[in-house]
Amino acid sequence: MNPLDLTVTDVRQHVYCPRIPYYRYTMPLERPTTAKMDLGKEEHESTSAKEARRTLKAYGIKEGERRFGVNLHSAHLGLRGKIDMIILTPGEAIPVEYKMAAAIGLHHKYQLTAYAMLAEHTLKRTVTRAFVYLTPAKRAVEVPITAAMRGHVRSILAELRSSVENERLPRPTPHRKRCTDCEYRRFCGDVLTGAP
Numbered sequence: 580m581n582p583l584d585l586t587v588t589d590v591r592q593h594v595y596c597p598r599i600p601y602y603r604y605t606m607p608l609e610r611p612t613t614a615k616m617d618l619g620k621e622e623h624e625s626t627s628a629k630e631a632r633r634t635l636k637a638y639g640i641k642e643g644e645r646r647f648g649v650n651l652h653s654a655h656l657g658l659r660g661k662i663d664m665i666i667l668t669p670g671e672a673i674p675v676e677y678k679m680a681a682a683i684g685l686h687h688k689y690q691l692t693a694y695a696m697l698a699e700h701t702l703k704r705t706v707t708r709a710f711v712y713l714t715p716a717k718r719a720v721e722v723p724i725t726a727a728m729r730g731h732v733r734s735i736l737a738e739l740r741s742s743v744e745n746e747r748l749p750r751p752t753p754h755r756k757r758c759t760d761c762e763y764r765r766f767c768g769d770v771l772t773g774a775p
């Protein structure tokens with residue numbers, strides 16, 4: 580049996596709360612598009628258009644080719660995703676993701692690591708760093724991609740596959756504030772009642 584094909588979004592969500600991608604695979608729901616999601620999509624599209632007119636100065640890079648909305652896939656990793664932008668220089672590929680956020684979180688870092696691993700497989704280039712472009716502050720934050728981070732992404736993929744295939748509910752996030760506006764709240768009775 581082929582391993583479950585996962586997405587970079589699964590990696591990001593797993594770091595945010597391991598139950599979210601688990602629920603998505605084991606109990607698919609009709610997921611209404613919220614106004615917040617629509618706003619995020621519009622902002623994303625507008626950032627891409629602006630980015631095309633911008634120089635690479637924000638990233639501290641003098642020369643490079645920018646590719647937008649690049650589809651990446653690795654059969655070896657059983658992983659796929661679509662990155663907002665990749666900068667290609669003669670020596671490296673540099674993934675860039677736009678975020679409507681004031682700062683980057685751990686989940687963003689591992690999302691970028693997963694993109695970096697995919698870019699290496701798909702484009703056959705070295706990836707040692709990536710950027711998050713914070714659109715509200717118009718600021719690019721560099722994220723070094725380390726061997727330990729790659730190892731952690733592999734562990735996440737294995738853990739998520741195992742929990743879905745064995746229908747084993749993962750641990751909840753320890754950050755309970757994240758549960759407040761979570762679309763899967765109603766399935767997490769143990770969290771809401773404070774059960775261990």
Ligand code: SF4
Binds near residue numbers: 599761765
């Ligand atoms: S309600 Fe909390 S524990 Fe449950 S899926 Fe959402 S974030 Fe995770």
